[in-house]
Amino acid sequence: MQIFITFTGPLRQAGPNAVDVPEGTTLADVCRRLADESAGEVRRHLLTVDGDIEPSLLVAVNGAGVPPEERSCRRLVDGDELLLMPPIAGG
Numbered sequence: 685m686q687i688f689i690t691f692t693g694p695l696r697q698a699g700p701n702a703v704d705v706p707e708g709t710t711l712a713d714v715c716r717r718l719a720d721e722s723a724g725e726v727r728r729h730l731l732t733v734d735g736d737i738e739p740s741l742l743v744a745v746n747g748a749g750v751p752p753e754e755r756s757c758r759r760l761v762d763g764d765e766l767l768l769m770p771p772i773a774g775g
Contacts, residue, residue: 685705685706686762687764688765689702689766691768693769695769710756711760715743
């Protein structure tokens, strides 16, 4: 199945825009895969040192936010659109 990904903020140059994943793949599985395939800066925004999804990362599936406590078990389906947005700070 195919999942479409939009990266925003500091990750907007990250890729890919779509990934093929097996049935039953979770949101956490996709984030770990993206982190493993990316450079250190992307990994830092996606995962904690322990390999969990970074709790400050805004994650939405098909426009609906996914709270941190649901990310490890949220299963994706073919055609889901995943938004990954790290917090933006500054002043």
